[in-house]
Amino acid sequence: MNKKKRLSIILPIYNEAKNLHLLYESLTKALDKKSKDFIYELIMINDGSLDDSWSIIQTLQQKNSHIMGINFSRNFGYQAALTAGYKHATGDAIITMDSDLQHPPELIDPMIKEWQKGYKIVYARRIDRQDTFLKKITARFYHYLLDSISEIKIPQGVSDFRLLDRQIVDEINQYHEKSRYLRGMIAWMGFDHTFVDFHQPSRQHDETKYTWSKLIKIAFDGIIGFSIIPLKLAAYAGFFVILTGTIMLGIITIDALFFQGQYPLFKWLVTILYIFIGVLFILLWILGEYIGRMYEELKGRPLFIIKEIKKIDPYINSWDR
Ligand code: UDP
Numbered sequence: 001m002n003k004k005k006r007l008s009i010i011l012p013i014y015n016e017a018k019n020l021h022l023l024y025e026s027l028t029k030a031l032d033k034k035s036k037d038f039i040y041e042l043i044m045i046n047d048g049s050l051d052d053s054w055s056i057i058q059t060l061q062q063k064n065s066h067i068m069g070i071n072f073s074r075n076f077g078y079q080a081a082l083t084a085g086y087k088h089a090t091g092d093a094i095i096t097m098d099s100d101l102q103h104p105p106e107l108i109d110p111m112i113k114e115w116q117k118g119y120k121i122v123y124a125r126r127i128d129r130q131d132t133f134l135k136k137i138t139a140r141f142y143h144y145l146l147d148s149i150s151e152i153k154i155p156q157g158v159s160d161f162r163l164l165d166r167q168i169v170d171e172i173n174q175y176h177e178k179s180r181y182l183r184g185m186i187a188w189m190g191f192d193h194t195f196v197d198f199h200q201p202s203r204q205h206d207e208t209k210y211t212w213s214k215l216i217k218i219a220f221d222g223i224i225g226f227s228i229i230p231l232k233l234a235a236y237a238g239f240f241v242i243l244t245g246t247i248m249l250g251i252i253t254i255d256a257l258f259f260q261g262q263y264p265l266f267k268w269l270v271t272i273l274y275i276f277i278g279v280l281f282i283l284l285w286i287l288g289e290y291i292g293r294m295y296e297e298l299k300g301r302p303l304f305i306i307k308e309i310k311k312i313d314p315y316i317n318s319w320d321r
Pocket residue numbers: 011012013014015016047075076077078081097098099100102207208209210
């Protein structure tokens with residue numbers, strides 16, 4: 001008989017008291033079907049909820065020994081909750097999903113099947129988002145922006161509902177960058193990935209916990225963390241200012257020398273000052289390049305990730321041939 005594999009489910013929880021019982025029921029129903037081949041653990045991370053989510057987690061934990069409860073001292077945010085989950089997960093396959101019933105547990109089974117085929121990353125992909133028009137548009141635009149300016153390609157339509165192989169999670173656990181955008185980090189890592197499609201049900205209870213300000217912060221983490229193009233803006237501005245300033249200076253010089261143009265001193269000064277502002281921009285950019293490099297170093301991402309190694313068999317001495 002082969003040994004049972006371990007499956008971890010990570011559930012970040014922020015004010016989900018109304019959803020937790022329902023979530024628990026549907027999750028255990030889906031997981032019990034897999035109990036022949038898998039031992040599961042549910043890692044419930046209470047991200048500083050203001051309602052009684054934590055006491056519900058505690059009651060569930062007393063009922064079911066597969067549940068691990070983690071209680072944050074305050075609200076640290078979704079990415080932090082996921083990170084804590086990854087640190088504590090012991091599974092061979094690790095699934096992260098939202099606790100607001102927008103990520104159907106029925107998908108766990110097809111995701112595991114893809115993983116068993118050998119995919120290290122399995123994304124659940126929404127085929128129709130039930131979000132507001134504004135959120136849809138901004139999400140689309142953001143993806144486009146990130147796609148065009150950064151070095152990595154984040155797949156369209158995926159959320160943080162995904163399965164990762166142990167190897168990927170071990171890798172993530174070594175990264176210590178603080179402003180994290182896990183979706184980007186995972187895409188950056190490479191590896192074979194695949195998708196399982198689903199219709200996202202609309203919210204069961206209350207509103208999204210993602211306020212616009214939180215979304216903007218994550219968007220910035222995504223762009224700044226994966227692209228140094230914002231740095232180059234100073235360079236573009238600098239070259240533009242120097243170019244236009246020099247043209248202006250040229251025009252008034254020619255006018256003064258050959259066409260008897262009369263310019264008061266301050267006009268000359270303004271033109272020259274304008275050019276110097278351009279020079280300042282260039283210096284800012286150079287400074288920015290140094291800072292950008294420091295940022296790269298500080299992030300401490302590995303230079304490469306090895307998927308597998310085929311070692312030389314020490315008993316076959318190929319040097320003899
Ligand atoms: N969440 C969290 N901390 C937060 C905000 C949200 O742990 O500061 C959890 C929340 O309980 C849910 C998941 O993250 O399980 C996704 O949140 P939400 O459903 O509000 O996001 P959306 O569906 O709008 O992407």
